[in-house]
Amino acid sequence: MNTQDTIISYAKKTIAEEARAIAYLEELIDEEFSNAVENIHKSKGRVIITGIGKSAIIATKIVATMNSTGTPAVFMHAADAIHGDLGNILEDDIVICISKSGNTPEIKVLVPLIKNFKNTLIAITSNKESFLGKEADYVLHAYVEKEACPNNLAPTTSTTAQLVIGDALAVCLLHLQGFSSRDFAKYHPGGALGKKLYLRVSDITSQNEKPEVSPDSNIASVIVEMTEKRLGATAVTENGVILGIITDGDLRRMLTTNISSFEKLTAKDIMSPNPKSINNDAMAVDALEQLEENSISQLLAVENGKYAGFLHIHDLVREGIL
Structure with missing residues (x-):
């Protein structure tokens, strides 16, 4: 077997092995898991998550998932807990302790101190009969038969199992809290994901120029307005109400069919009436859906029945929505 085949074989x-271990966890989810979740959900405090070594790294990820x-x-x-960090634990907090063996020296020192504080203690461990398993109020069994490491030493399968149990906890709590995409946006305002959840059409139109001509404007005025506002189109309005839209394409078609008399034309002669529009308070992602459904590149925004601005598909690309 050559080197490439060997690598692929080890990876698979x-x-x-980790997939089998994770699949087995499903059989270990029981009433104790459910009771632990309900206890967290009803608590007035926070969740304090602790561990040592690789389990501590997993703990930080579960913390991040829960917070989000x-x-x-x-x-x-x-290790830091017994040197002052126990002060992080408040009266109503629930403590989750993660340890594969449940018998490490740091855990044996820490657990009695937590119990003295009378905080609820939840264990995530592979060994229910360990010191941690016996002392915890609830045990979430993250059992693994062996590590993926050929020497059965490096935390691999066990940390994956811990992570999955943590994800299961977070998702169950999410459902109990009725946590919605709107709530999610509050904690993820940055990046494309957050923008899809909170960015509104008005956030974009307020930054754009607002090209606008009257129905009786001559072609020269239309061209000047489109050129100065640099959006490749202009709204045709009367008393603030949208009557139509003129795009670069409309101008080209006008020149093709009225090459000798276009000077006499006005905006209403070449506009496309009843253009697609969207409420200025709508979500930007809804604007994208409308653009795609109608195979168009721009939308006019309206507010209280009046022309409010322009949104172009390039705006959505720039914002990372598309």
Whole structure:
């Protein structure tokens, strides 16, 4: 077997072993898991998540997931806890302790201190009969038969299992809280994801020029307005109400069919009436859907029945919506 085949074989074997371990976790989800979730949901405090070594790294990820889905969580390193960080734990907080063996020295020191504070203790461990497993109020069984590491030493399958249990906790709490995409946007305002959830048409139109001509404007005025506002189109309005739209394409077609008499034409002669529009308060992602459904590149925004501005598909590209 050549080197490339060997690498591929090891990679597939690792994934297969971890997949089997994760699939088995489904059988370990029981009433104790449910009770632990309900306890967290009803708590007035936060979730303090602690661990040592690789389990501590997993703890930080679970903390991040919970915080982003509406469950306040704080990471506390097990080794630092006994040197002052126990002060992070408040009266109503629930502590989740992550440890594969449940018998590490740091855990054996930390657990009695947490119990003295009378905080609810939830264990995520592969060994229910460990010190941690026996002392915890709830045990979430993250059992794995062996690590993917050929020496059964490096935390691989076990940390994956811990992570999956943490995700299951966060998702269950998300459902119990009725956490919506709107709520999610509050915690993820940056990037394309956040923009899809909170960016409105008005956020874009307020930054754009607002090309506008009257129905009786001559062609020269139309061209000047489109050129100065640089959006490749202009709205045709009367008393603020949209009557039509003129695009670069409309101008080209006008020149093709009226090459000798276009000077006499006005905006109403070449405009496309009843153009597609969208409420200025609508979500930008809804504007994208309308653009795609109608195979067009711009929309006119309206507010209280009046022309409010222009939105172009390039705006959505710039904002990362598309």
